[in-house]
Amino acid sequence: MSGDDGVSDPAALIEAYFERGWTDGLPVVPPTKTSIAAALAAAGLNGDEVLGEITGRNTLVTADKVAINAVLAGCRPEYVPVVVAAVRSLCHPDFAYHGPASSTGGSAMVLIVNGPIARRIGVNSGNNVFGQGTRANATIGRAVRLVMMNVMNTRPGLLDRATLGNPGKYSFCFAENEEAHPWEPLHVERGYRREQSTVTLYASNSLYQVYNQLARAPEPLLRCFADALCNLGVSNVLGFSQSLVVFAGEHAELLRESGWSKRQVRQFLVEHARRPVADFKRAARLPGAIAAADESTWRYLFDDPDDIALVCAGGRAGSWSACLPGWGKKWTRSVTTLIGEPA
Amino acid sequence: MSMEMFDPTARPAARTTVLARRPATLTGLRIGLVDNTKFNSEPILQRMAQHLGRRHGMTVAHLDRKRSASHEVAETAIEAFKRRVDFVVSGIGD
Numbered sequence: 001m002s003g004d005d006g007v008s009d010p011a012a013l014i015e016a017y018f019e020r021g022w023t024d025g026l027p028v029v030p031p032t033k034t035s036i037a038a039a040l041a042a043a044g045l046n047g048d049e050v051l052g053e054i055t056g057r058n059t060l061v062t063a064d065k066v067a068i069n070a071v072l073a074g075c076r077p078e079y080v081p082v083v084v085a086a087v088r089s090l091c092h093p094d095f096a097y098h099g100p101a102s103s104t105g106g107s108a109m110v111l112i113v114n115g116p117i118a119r120r121i122g123v124n125s126g127n128n129v130f131g132q133g134t135r136a137n138a139t140i141g142r143a144v145r146l147v148m149m150n151v152m153n154t155r156p157g158l159l160d161r162a163t164l165g166n167p168g169k170y171s172f173c174f175a176e177n178e179e180a181h182p183w184e185p186l187h188v189e190r191g192y193r194r195e196q197s198t199v200t201l202y203a204s205n206s207l208y209q210v211y212n213q214l215a216r217a218p219e220p221l222l223r224c225f226a227d228a229l230c231n232l233g234v235s236n237v238l239g240f241s242q243s244l245v246v247f248a249g250e251h252a253e254l255l256r257e258s259g260w261s262k263r264q265v266r267q268f269l270v271e272h273a274r275r276p277v278a279d280f281k282r283a284a285r286l287p288g289a290i291a292a293a294d295e296s297t298w299r300y301l302f303d304d305p306d307d308i309a310l311v312c313a314g315g316r317a318g319s320w321s322a323c324l325p326g327w328g329k330k331w332t333r334s335v336t337t338l339i340g341e342p343a
Numbered sequence: 344m345s346m347e348m349f350d351p352t353a354r355p356a357a358r359t360t361v362l363a364r365r366p367a368t369l370t371g372l373r374i375g376l377v378d379n380t381k382f383n384s385e386p387i388l389q390r391m392a393q394h395l396g397r398r399h400g401m402t403v404a405h406l407d408r409k410r411s412a413s414h415e416v417a418e419t420a421i422e423a424f425k426r427r428v429d430f431v432v433s434g435i436g437d
Contacts, residue, residue: 013346022351031349056415058355068351099413104437150351161437330380331413 017072021155024145024170031071039067042077043084044342051084052091054152056098057159061087065151066143073143078121079136081341082173082199083143086111089201089335090148099331100203101154104161105235107203107327108168109144110244112311114187115197117339118175125175127315129248130207130322141171166206174313181312182247182256189262190336197341202244202309202334204324205235212251213319218258221251222265226272228323230301232283235325237275237299242307242326242334245269248314251321266305273301309334366429369395373404375428377420379412384435391432404428 007013013030017023029035040047040063047064054061063084070083090097090109100107113123124134132138148154156162162169178185178194187198210228215221229243236242247255255265278294280286286299302308307329314320326334366372374392378385385408395401405427407420416433424431 007346007348010346013348016348020348030346032347036349058358059353060356062353065351065353068349072351096411096413098415099411103413146351151353153352153355328411331411 022072022150024142024149026142026170028072028146029074031068035071035077036064036067038077039070039075039080040064041342043067043080044340045084051087054091054097057153059152061091061147061151066147069146069150070139070143073146074135074139075143076121076135076139079140079143081339082111082113082117082121082123082136082140083147085199085337085339086140086144086201087147089199089337090144090152092335092337094333095201095203095335096332097152100327101148101152102159102161103327104163105205105327106160106162106165106169107205108166108172108207109141109148110168110202110204110324111141111144111173112186112200112202113140113173113175113197113339114178114185114200115192115339116195117197117341118178123173123175125177125313129174129177129246129313129315130172137173137175138171141168141173144173145169145171168204168207172204176311177252177313180252180316182252182260183262183310183312186309186311187336192336192338197339198336199339200309200334200336202324203327203332204244205327207322207324210321210323211319215254218255218260218265218268221254222268223272225321225323226269226274229269229325230273230275232275232279232285234301236328237280237285237301240303240328240330241301242309242329243302244309244311244324244326244334246311246313246322246324248312248321249316249318251319252312253316262310263305265310266308269308270300270302270305274298363430369399369401371400371402372429373427374401375424375431376403376406377416377431377433378406378408379434380409381412381435381437388432388434 014027045063049063051061123136154160212224277297278290281290376388392403
């Protein structure tokens with residue numbers, strides 16, 4: 001697992017990791033025996049423990065490799081249980097790793113942290129939640145991507161065939177804002193207790209912000225989301241979609257004051273995220289000539305309200321929220337995994 | 344003092360595999376098709392099979408439609424291919 005390469009200068013050691021192709025393009029934190037042991041201890045794991053398998057690639061993911069990559073990414077030891085749970089999600093059959101990891105669509109692996117661990121280790125759920133500036137967010141997501149590259153051999157141009165990729169492929173981790181939430185948080189909705197901690201893995205190839213400063217009721221606000229979710233260029237507009245909607249600040253507050261349930265919000269989005277078949281044909285998203293009936297025949301983006309995940313995060317001020325289209329539920333499902341911590 | 348490097352990579356686990364016997368001739372072989380459900384996958388595979396049929400007298404003996412392009416071919420489908428066909432073509436990519 002290790003080798004003494006005779007490097008004595010820390011900067012040269014960082015360069016040596018670059019030269020071996022073991023980084024994501026950013027400098028890494030060179031691990032030591034001590035830091036690797038601390039990472040394993042924080043997760044209560046032995047180095048040879050198998051965390052999962054990418055079956056189609058004959059790839060076993062062991063704890064020692066995850067620990068090394070977590071240190072390389074800059075994780076503090078207490079972040080490692082989150083990384084481990086995310087890696088277990090990557091290996092879950094429902095996630096179907098090959099597609100979202102290797103497709104030309106170039107998905108980010110979005111990690112949503114829920115439960116008390118988020119606050120304890122400092123995962124940002126507030127201002128600039130998708131942006132820079134918080135070590136836990138930056139390094140947990142980065143560690144997962146490094147595991148994908150180094151352990152699962154998902155390297156750009158080889159088993160990562162992203163046409164464009166997106167910046168979220170460096171790292172995309174945030175916590176849900178459970179304190180300022182109109183509803184129950186994501187992990188509770190998925191069957192966990194509020195005091196449990198989880199990470200939800202979700203593949204998304206983009207993030208776009210949705211703005212509305214004038215709406216004073218749910219309907220006009222949610223029309224903006226329905227429209228954003230159903231643009232003609234979105235990859236899964238032909239059905240079998242799974243999408244994540246993140247409500248921030250003023251939008252979350254509006255929904256809280258309205259008393260609308262999650263079910264109502266989802267139902268509204270299902271009913272309004274649609275376009276006439278003719279639109280799809282004009283844009284060559286559906287084959288065939290446009291018939292008269294196509295102008296008045298609706299094609300819906302979602303067939304199941306539960307395919308829309310609703311999460312609250314972001315700063316309190318501002319009329320911004322976000323849609324993150326999924327990679328498609330036909331090919332992959334988001335997976336929520338309990339974060340295990342040593343007693 | 345020199346510093347140690349730690350290898351963060353892993354390699355696929357070694358597994359023993361046995362290659363299918365190579366056919367001595369193309370004439371009359373039984374074709375297996377794996378449709379990964381991408382748009383136009385099956386029409387392209389069927390067109391190719393028709394072409395092979397005309398040139399070599401081959402026939403499609405089994406077609407499996409995968410759950411999605413992201414999923415592996417099911418074990419039951421692999422067993423069916425073993426029993427019924429001489430070779431398999433899978434497609435398609437982007």
